[in-house]
Amino acid sequence: MNILISLDGIGYQTFEKYADSFLNRGYSYCKKMMTTFPSVTFNAHATALTGNEDKKHSVFDNIVSHSKTLEKVVLYGDHQALCNQQLHEQTLFSTLARQSFKSSCIHWPLTTDNPFVQHLVTESSSKKNNSIDESHAVYNLDTIALEETIACIRSNQFDFIATRFVAYDSLSHQFGKDSKEAMESLTFLFDSVDKLEQTLVEQEKPFNIIIFSDHGQSDVKSFFYPNERLFTSEWKEALLTNKVRFVGDGSGSLLFYSLLDEESNQKIMDDFTAMEEVRAFHILEGVNHSPFAPYGILDLQMNVCGEDFIPPEQPRYRNLKSLHGYDPLKIEEMNGFMICKGDQIVENKIVPESKLIHLAPTIAKLFKTSHGSDGEVMKGFLKEHG
Ligand SMILES: [Zn+2]
Numbered sequence: 181m182n183i184l185i186s187l188d189g190i191g192y193q194t195f196e197k198y199a200d201s202f203l204n205r206g207y208s209y210c211k212k213m214m215t216t217f218p219s220v221t222f223n224a225h226a227t228a229l230t231g232n233e234d235k236k237h238s239v240f241d242n243i244v245s246h247s248k249t250l251e252k253v254v255l256y257g258d259h260q261a262l263c264n265q266q267l268h269e270q271t272l273f274s275t276l277a278r279q280s281f282k283s284s285c286i287h288w289p290l291t292t293d294n295p296f297v298q299h300l301v302t303e304s305s306s307k308k309n310n311s312i313d314e315s316h317a318v319y320n321l322d323t324i325a326l327e328e329t330i331a332c333i334r335s336n337q338f339d340f341i342a343t344r345f346v347a348y349d350s351l352s353h354q355f356g357k358d359s360k361e362a363m364e365s366l367t368f369l370f371d372s373v374d375k376l377e378q379t380l381v382e383q384e385k386p387f388n389i390i391i392f393s394d395h396g397q398s399d400v401k402s403f404f405y406p407n408e409r410l411f412t413s414e415w416k417e418a419l420l421t422n423k424v425r426f427v428g429d430g431s432g433s434l435l436f437y438s439l440l441d442e443e444s445n446q447k448i449m450d451d452f453t454a455m456e457e458v459r460a461f462h463i464l465e466g467v468n469h470s471p472f473a474p475y476g477i478l479d480l481q482m483n484v485c486g487e488d489f490i491p492p493e494q495p496r497y498r499n500l501k502s503l504h505g506y507d508p509l510k511i512e513e514m515n516g517f518m519i520c521k522g523d524q525i526v527e528n529k530i531v532p533e534s535k536l537i538h539l540a541p542t543i544a545k546l547f548k549t550s551h552g553s554d555g556e557v558m559k560g561f562l563k564e565h566g
Contacts, residue, residue, distance in 0.1 A: 182388045182546050184342045189349025191396020192517040202519050208529035210518040215395045218433045218505045219514040224394035225289045230270040231540035231553025238470040243429045245437045250422040257304045258292045268294040272540040275551045281339035284332040287325045318350040326372045333379045356501040357397035388522025396513045397502040401483035404457040407490045430497035431505030434486045435474035457484045479507045531560050
C-alpha cells in the first residue's frame with residue numbers, strides 16, 4: 181500500500197526544524213519541493229496528482245475566470261467547471277485504475293465525482309455530514325481525515341490512499357505562519373502522521389508513505405486591489421462591461437483576463453508594472469486551449485496581499501495574517517518539502533530540491549507502472565533507482 185499525505189501550507193523552512201525527528205526514524209527528505217505558480221492550494225494539488233502543469237490541467241488558481249465571458253469561477257466546494265472528466269483522466273488515480281489498483285482519496289481538492297477513486301471523501305461532504313464546531317473547525321476536519329485514513333488502511337481494500345490535512349494552512353492564514361496557534365497545529369499534524377505510520381506497520385504488509393506540503397506562507401504587511409485601480413482609470417468601462425478583470429483570492433498573485441487588444445493590454449501591464457506593489461507582470465506563454473487560461477499573471481511584491489473585488493464591493497481579507505501565491509522562483513518561502521519512507525524507499529537520503537510535478541510519476545513507479553505526464557520519476561529515493 182502506498183499513501184500520500186498533504187500537509188497543507190507548511191513552508192520548507194518551517195519544516196526544517198522538525199526534519200531531524202523524521203530522519204532519525206529512517207525517513208528520506210527532500211528539503212525543498214518547488215511548487216506551482218501561482219503557489220496556491222488547488223493549482224499545487226492538481227499538479228501533484230496529475231504530474232502536469234496548469235497549462236494542461238487548467239487549474240490555474242483557486243479562482244479562475246472564463247476567458248471569453250470573464251465570468252468568475254470559484255473552485256471551492258463541489259462544481260463541474262474544472263473538476264471534470266478531462267481533469268480526472270489526468271490524475272494518478274486514472275493510471276492506477278487502468279492497472280486494477282484501488283484508490284481512496286480524502287479531503288483532496290478537485291476530486292468530486294472522480295470515477296477512478298473507489299472511496300472518496302470530499303472536504304465539502306465532511307463539512308455537510310458532520311457537526312463541525314466552528315471554533316475547532318480545522319481540527320474537526322483533520323480528525324475526520326485522520327480517522328477516515330486509518331479506517332481505509334485497516335480495511336485492506338486499497339492500494340493507494342491520498343489524504344490532506346488543513347490545520348496549519350488555515351491557522352496560519354488566521355493567526356500568522358509563526359503564531360502559537362499555527363505552530364501548535366504542527367504537533368497535532370506530526371502526531372497524526374505517526375499514527376498513520378503506526379497503523380501501516382500494524383498491517384504487517386509492505387508500504388510506502390510520502391508526506392509533502394503544497395506551498396509555504398509569507399506574512400501579510402499590506403494590501404493591493406488591482407480592479408479598484410482599473411475602476412479609477414481609463415479602463416473603468418472595460419472593467420464594468422466584463423472586458424478586463426483581475427482574479428485572485430487574498431493572494432500574492434492575480435490572474436489577468438482581457439478581451440482588449442494587444443496595445444491596451446500592454447498599456448495596462450506597463451501601468452501596473454510601474455507600481456511599487458508589483459514585482460512582475462507576465463504574459464502566460466504556451467497555454468493550451470483551456471477556456472479558463474488567463475492572459476497573464478500579476479505577481480506582487482513579497483508581503484503584499486492582492487484581492488480582486490470590484491467597487492462598490494469591499495475587501496474581504498483585511499484580517500488575513502499570512503498568504504501565498506507568489507512566484508516560487510522569486511519568493512523562496514512559497515516552496516514546500518517532502519519526506520518519505522517505506523519498503524521501496526532508500527533510508528535517510530537527503531535531496532536538496534525537487535518539484536511537486538514529479539510526485540505522481542514517482543508514486544506510479546512504486547506501483548511498477550508509469551504515469552504519462554510532464555513530471556518525471558524523482559531521482560535518489562527509490563531503491564530500484566539506486
Ligand atoms: Zn494549500
